[in-house]
Amino acid sequence: MGNRICTKSFGVVVFCLASIVAFAAHGQAARQFSFAYDQPNTTAYGIAANIFDAKLKELSGGTMSINQFPGAQLGQEPQMLQKMRSGDIDFVITSTANASTLAPQAGVFSIHFIFRDQAHLQKALADPAVSQEFRAMIKDSVQGAQVLGLLTMGMRNMYSKKEVKSVEDVKGQKVRVQATKTEDTLFPAYGAQTVHMPFGEVYTSLQTGVVNVAENGVNVYLANKHYEVAPILSMTEHEANNNCIWVSQKTWDSLTPQQQQWVQAAADEVSKREPAMALKLEKDSADKLKTMGVKVVENVDKTGFIKAAQPVQDQLATELGPHAVKLLKLVREVQ
Numbered sequence: 540m541g542n543r544i545c546t547k548s549f550g551v552v553v554f555c556l557a558s559i560v561a562f563a564a565h566g567q568a569a570r571q572f573s574f575a576y577d578q579p580n581t582t583a584y585g586i587a588a589n590i591f592d593a594k595l596k597e598l599s600g601g602t603m604s605i606n607q608f609p610g611a612q613l614g615q616e617p618q619m620l621q622k623m624r625s626g627d628i629d630f631v632i633t634s635t636a637n638a639s640t641l642a643p644q645a646g647v648f649s650i651h652f653i654f655r656d657q658a659h660l661q662k663a664l665a666d667p668a669v670s671q672e673f674r675a676m677i678k679d680s681v682q683g684a685q686v687l688g689l690l691t692m693g694m695r696n697m698y699s700k701k702e703v704k705s706v707e708d709v710k711g712q713k714v715r716v717q718a719t720k721t722e723d724t725l726f727p728a729y730g731a732q733t734v735h736m737p738f739g740e741v742y743t744s745l746q747t748g749v750v751n752v753a754e755n756g757v758n759v760y761l762a763n764k765h766y767e768v769a770p771i772l773s774m775t776e777h778e779a780n781n782n783c784i785w786v787s788q789k790t791w792d793s794l795t796p797q798q799q800q801w802v803q804a805a806a807d808e809v810s811k812r813e814p815a816m817a818l819k820l821e822k823d824s825a826d827k828l829k830t831m832g833v834k835v836v837e838n839v840d841k842t843g844f845i846k847a848a849q850p851v852q853d854q855l856a857t858e859l860g861p862h863a864v865k866l867l868k869l870v871r872e873v874q
Contacts (some may be wrong), residue, residue, distance in 0.1 A: 572629035572790065574605035575613040577738060579762045583692040583817035584632050585609060587784065587809045591630075594805040603801065605630065615737050624683030626789030632690070635673075635781045636717035642680040645673070647863035648781045649721040650855055651848040652841075653870055657694065660779050661814040663873045664689045670810060672869060673783070676862035683788050687806035690813045692756040692780040693821035696772060698765060699745075699752040702836050703773035706730070706843030715741055715750040721855055728847040745769045756780040758817075758824040766833045772825075773836040777844055784809060 574591070576584040585607075592605045613619055613628055616637040622628045624641075639646035654660040663669055670689055677686040697703045697714070710730035716722035718735040726733045734750050744750045745768040753769060759780075760772060784806050794802065829835055856867040 569602045570604075572603070572605050573608060573613070574630040574632075575608040575619050575623075575628050576632040577611040577614075577616050577619070578609065578759060580607065580609040582758050582762050583690065583756075583813065583820055584782070586816050586820070587632060587690045587782075587813045590809045590812055591784065591805045594808040595801060598801040598804055599798070603798065611739065615739060617737075620684070620785070623785055623787045624681075626683075626787050629787055629790040631785045632782055633785065634717065635689075635783055636719045636722070638677070638686070638783055638785075639719050639721075641684075642677050643720065644676050644680065644860045644863040644866075645783075646719045646721040647856055647859055647866045649717065649719050649778055650852050650867070651721075651725050651777045652845050653852060653867060654694075654779045657818050659873060660691060660694070661818065663870045664691055664781065664814055665810055666869070666873050669866065669869050669873070672862065672866050676866070677783075679862065684785050685788060685791065686783045687786055687803060688784050688810040690782045690784065690809055691817055692759060692782060693818050694776040695754045695756060695778040695780045696760075697752050697754045697775045697777070698760055698769040698772045700769060700771065701751075702771050702834070703752070703775060703839065704836060705840040706847060708773075709752060712751045713749070714752040714754065715744060716754070720859070724851055724855055725848055728851055729844060741765065742768055754778075757821045757828070761824045761828055766828060766831070770832075771834045771836065772828065773839050774825075775839050775841065775844065777841075777848075 574588055576588065578584045588605065588607050595603050595605065613622060616633040617640055619628060619631045620633060620637070620641060623631045635645045635648040654663060673689060674686050697709070701708065703709055706729050712731050713734050714726050714731045715736055716726055716733045723733050736744060741753050742763065742765060745753055745765065753765065757772065760766060786802065791799065825835055852867065856863045
């Protein structure tokens with residue numbers, strides 16, 4: 540009897556040890572990565588993060604996933620880029636305009652009126668040649684990080700206390716813009732004054748009159764309640780609100796080739812699926828704003844803006860560099 544109990548006990552111990560070893564091995568294999576962005580989770584950034592997470596879990600059999608830090612919890616985009624390059628954040632989404640603080644040629648995507656309409660924008664971002672060239676450009680100019688893929692929040696529009704019906708309405712106005720060579724060249728071509736500031740300061744600056752006009756995507760305008768201080772949204776669609784998913788080089792180098800493939804495939808899935816969802820979110824946001832009493836100016840006369848922007852497009856791309864010239868050509872060629 541005693542021997543049988545001992546044998547039984549021994550069997551339980553062996554089973555328990557085997558379970559602990561298996562659990563430890565699984566625990567070791569499972570990794571959760573930090574994934575940060577500066578907009579609320581309800582924006583297109585959240586859509587992108589959710590697509591990325593679902594695909595990564597699916598491909599890795601649940602051994603890899605992300606922990607999201609939305610709403611600038613880990614800093615505004617320029618700070619997050621620095622933290623990612625030092626290896627303190629694994630993945631970051633930023634605008635391509637803020638990417639240009641590290642890789643100036645990324646400013647090519649901020650050139651106004653290079654995307655003919657929303658359908659053209661969607662096709663261009665999903666085009667493998669465009670994505671490949673953008674990644675190559677980042678690789679050539681940035682250390683400590685690389686870009687995995689592109690996404691969009693739709694088009695950028697101007698908002699203010701006044702209507703912007705044509706280029707005449709921005710002449711002499713102080714416009715908050717992203718700190719890029721592109722914006723600093725184009726807005727003055729419309730006769731406006733440019734003002735740089737972090738995104739988090741835009742609300743107060745509109746409220747106090749430090750700036751008269753700001754510009755961004757419809758959902759960003761809604762989610763950040765900018766309509767409270769600038770209740771008129773004019774659909775200028777002057778620029779695409781494009782973004783990219785970054786990975787820290789330190790994180791990338793810690794992955795096996797198989798894991799790198801999964802991460803890249805998750806980013807490719809975002810580029811494929813997110814734009815259509817983001818554009819729908821923009822339309823839904825505009826509809827919601829109208830019900831809240833925001834004035835949405837639909838029929839903006841863009842001819843004056845386009846006339847001022849066109850001569851500047853090629854000049855800017857040339858000044859930015861060879862990758863920018865190639866990207867502009869590739870975007871224009873997308874049918």
